[in-house]
Amino acid sequence: MGAVYFYHLTERPLEATLPMLIGKARQAGWRVMVRGANPRRLEWLDEKLWTMEPESFLAHGMAGGPHDAAQPVLLGTGAERPNGAQCVMAIEGAEVTAEEVAALERVCVLFDGGDPAALDAARGQWRSLTRAGAAAQYWAEEDGRWSKRAESG
Template sequence: MGAVLFYHLTRSSAAATAGRLLPRALAAGWRVELRCPDAAARADLDSRLWQGPEEDFLPHGPAGGPHDARQPVLLTLPGEAAANAPRALMTVGGAAVDPAEAEALERVWVLFDGDDPQAVETARGQWRALTGAGLGAQYWNEDGGRWALRHESAPRE
């Protein structure tokens, strides 16, 4: 059972934060499912992840292609199976995370928009569901342009 990390976005976008976190997962040898709430959000995130300097290239693709199983980062929608056998999951836009799936992964990141009251409430509900199921979780907030750990809930034995 890995860690569940909640990232309260107040300065950075989901794409920028994903662009910083995902290379670490790939360096650890993990394939990642990046779950978006809907097709429009997935297309936007896919486009944003292609932008930037060449040295920051992040290999990824939306689910439904012929090479899904080989994608290091596979962008999915709720209910889509991740064909790339991920060891980590990142969600954006309030996409759901089931406690049983989180327990089987090395890492789960929940990125949520701190300026959207509904997104904050959704993240709070996800925190309650995941920690209520006995998973450990961390809450990270942007403080002065840097990420700071603000709260931690230990896993239950």
Template sequence: MGKAMFYHLTRDPVEVTAATLLTRALATGWRVALRGGDMAVLERLDAQLWLGAKDSFLPHGLAGGPHDADQPILLTAAATAPNRPACVMAVERAEVDAAEVAGLERLWILFDGQDDAAVAHARTQWTAMTAAGVQAEYWSQDGGAWAKKAQSG
């Protein structure tokens, strides 16, 4: 069974934290489904991922193309992804389900600490994950560094 990791963004924008985690996932050999609440969010992230340095390019694609199953990182609004992800990254209040964590290495939930609705949504997701017995960790940015603030069971 995988682990749900909650990232409370208080300093860096979602694009920065996402790129860091995606780089680690690809280095491990994991495919990722980056799940957003709507296509506008995913299109914005897609554009940001193309702006990275050439030596840190993250191969990815927006869902709906002919090569979705081949994408190491697939940006999608759907609950399932044809690229067989080992990880799901949920951003901008994308819905996740505790049952899907069993088939994953990681579920990353990134949420904006300046957005009260996003924080409330993440709390609801934490409660659902831990109530279902999913191992969960809560990380927050403290003075620029990530610190683990809580861990379930």
């Protein structure tokens, strides 16, 4: 049974934090699905990931291509995981279910601490997932370091 980790972004933006988390997931041997709600935002993120420093490069693709199953990291808006991802990273309010949390190694929910709507959405996801029995952790960044602030389950 997996767990869901909530990452409250307050110091570094999504495009800086997501590659670090993807890297850790890949080090664990997991394939990753980055699930967003906005296709244009995912296209923007795709471009950012392709133009990273060479030593930070993350091989990835956009969902809907002919090689989805071969991608170690896939970006998309749907609930499916055509690359067999063991880890889902939900951004900008993308939905995850308690069943997914239970079936996967890890689910990460990243949300912008400067956006009141994003905070409300993350709080709602926390309540919904923990009420359904999902193990959850809440992480916040302080002075450039991540610290666990809450745990459930």
